[in-house]
Amino acid sequence: AQSVSQHNHHVILSEAASLELGCNYSYGGTVNLFWYVQYPGQHLQLLLKYFSGDPLVKGIKGFEAEFIKSKFSFNLRKPSVQWSDTAEYFCAVNPTSGTYKYIFGTGTRLKVLA
Amino acid sequence: DVKVTQSSRYLVKRTGEKVFLECVQDMDHENMFWYRQDPGLGLRLIYFSYDVKMKEKGDIPEGYSVSREKKERFSLILESASTNQTSMYLCASSFPKGREEGYTFGSGTRLTVV
Numbered sequence: 001a002q003s004v005s006q007h008n009h010h011v012i013l014s015e016a017a018s019l020e021l022g023c024n025y026s027y028g029g030t031v032n033l034f035w036y037v038q039y040p041g042q043h044l045q046l047l048l049k050y051f052s053g054d055p056l057v058k059g060i061k062g063f064e065a066e067f068i069k070s071k072f073s074f075n076l077r078k079p080s081v082q083w084s085d086t087a088e089y090f091c092a093v094n095p096t097s098g099t100y101k102y103i104f105g106t107g108t109r110l111k112v113l114a
Numbered sequence: 115d116v117k118v119t120q121s122s123r124y125l126v127k128r129t130g131e132k133v134f135l136e137c138v139q140d141m142d143h144e145n146m147f148w149y150r151q152d153p154g155l156g157l158r159l160i161y162f163s164y165d166v167k168m169k170e171k172g173d174i175p176e177g178y179s180v181s182r183e184k185k186e187r188f189s190l191i192l193e194s195a196s197t198n199q200t201s202m203y204l205c206a207s208s209f210p211k212g213r214e215e216g217y218t219f220g221s222g223t224r225l226t227v228v
Contacts, residue, residue, distance in 0.1 A: 043204075101159050
């Protein structure tokens, strides 16, 4: 069955530290890839997406992600985190063939200490 | 701004009650989705709809049904609420494949069944 793994469930960083959140998926075909963020008390928002082309994609608020097809990975990065990045981050995969539904990872809770 | 509006932010219902959760989107999206979000389990798809009067089961449809009589509205129905349906319910919408830009989520309904 198709699945998405986010291995880091909880991450605690100090401000200005670099961030990398892992996302791996199991699906052999072509996929669209997404990272969503949920700030405390707010709705899920799209952070960035990859459909095709340059495997390094840039999103809002200084986030970027790199699609490595050979590793089935789409890791999220930010060079220097801020306290306001405290949130839960979800990776999602949508196979380009088949249904419309996205498969979400279980999420990573990031806490940034001021 | 794209809006997905869920009718209630918080609901408390009694075991055995029939519960209706409403979702309305104003972006003319064809696809609509109901997820439930539980700590440590991420987002799990309950039902989705890719057109008016069309619906498909997601990964955890048991105990739920849906209705889509109009394009902009997608209702989730708990036929007989049980305590294990206490959860955060998220509605989302999107354009179909070939036009999609990612899901847009509502703010969620936190349902407590007592």
